[in-house]
Amino acid sequence: PYSTNPPCYTVEDSQIHPATQLRIVLIGGRRSDGSPSGKSSIGNFILDQHVFDTSRRTAQSEARQQEVFSRQVTVVDTPGWRWGDSREETPKLDQIEIQNSVHRCPPGPHVFLLVIPISLHFSQRVKASLKQHFELFNVDVFSHTIVLFTAVAQCSDEEVEFKIRRNPVLQWILQQCGNRKHFLNISNGEDRDQVKKLLEKIETLITNNGFRHCPVDxxxxxxxxxxxxxxxxxxxxxxxxxxxxxxxxxxxxxxxxxxxx
The missing domain is CATH 1.20.5 (Single alpha-helices involved in coiled-coils or other helix-helix interfaces)
Known part of the structure; x- marks a missing residue:
């Protein structure tokens, strides 16, 4: 489903300096059985390039850059923690890589996309786990976050809204993130309008944040x-x-x- 042209550049190799730049960090957990959350697939979907390896668990934060709808978009993929695990249960190296993600897109990310598979069951343990892992960052991540609900099978916006209404934990997460959300159905790789609308929401968030990116030490x-x-x-x-x-x-x-x- 991904196009082969134009080529995708690493952040280090790219010398392109367009007027519009968006720097995105993908964050989120993985299921207790170890299956991936789909962050790498989402990165590929946004960039319209197969640049992140979806056949294995992400062990290191990786940045890739590509022009998307006349915007120079940098996406950083990160290791996921297991949904429901405390931060102490997450390997130290994974914690460091998650923290280091903000340094992969200098001078700092504009937005964090919290990737949540719509099929996932959210409990109070997941809420506690999310709060602890967000504390890995030195900034107020919630004010720079959009919740990105994802599905790999056909699923309507109405079904997503229904699930949110029935789940207090999802409602809490959205409240922390200013009720900013988007839904991507990655089973429909040809529907690029989904990505265009997401980028527009990111630009709205950047505007509301006074055009400031997340501060990076x-x-x-x-x-x-x-x-x-x-x-x-x-x-x-x-x-x-x-x-x-x-x-x-x-x-x-x-x-x-x-x-x-």
């Missing part, structure tokens, strides 16, 4: 990168130690077998 970005390097190095050392112990054990077993022959 550069020093925090440097600290996060150092934390990631340290965690990765420690994990690599642990892996090497396990491999050495395994090789040593294999040699002992192999030597014992030869001695018994």
């Amino acid at each position: 550069r020093s925090q970005g440097e600290t996060l990168r150092k934390e990631m390097r340290d965690l990765t190095e420690r994990a690599s050392k642990r892996f090497d130690q396990v491999q050495k112990q395994r090789n040593k054990l294999n040699k002992l077993i192999s030597g014992g077998l030869q001695a018994s022959i």
Whole structure:
């Protein structure tokens, strides 16, 4: 469903400086069974390019940029936490990558899209989990967030509204986000009007926020990168130690077998 032209650029490679720029960060959880929330698919849908890998769980925040409806749009995909899990249950590296997402689209994102599959059941645990994970950001994320309801099967706007009316947690989430919402049916990849309306809602939010993007602390970005390097190095050392112990054990077993022959 995605077109192949024009090519998509990474943020680092792009030298295009159009008059209109939109910087979007996709956030949200994943189901308790580990299945994805669809953020990567949403990123591909918005950019009309298959630039985010949908075959695996997102492990790192990744930014891609593309011209969409005469706007230069940057989308940042992020790791998801498990809906219902406390922040302490989310791996530290995932937490750091979520925090680092705002540094992937300098000088800072205009909007966060909270991706919520309409088929998901929302409980009080999900509400607590969402509040805790939003605290990973230093800014008032709610005032820069649009709730993006998604569906992979045919679903009408009326069905979405019905689900919201029946679920107090969804109502609470919308209230925190100024009742800003949009619905994307990604089963209908040819309907680009869905994306055009979403971009218009984002522009309205930017206008209401005084054309200010979310403030980003550069020093925090440097600290996060150092934390990631340290965690990765420690994990690599642990892996090497396990491999050495395994090789040593294999040699002992192999030597014992030869001695018994």
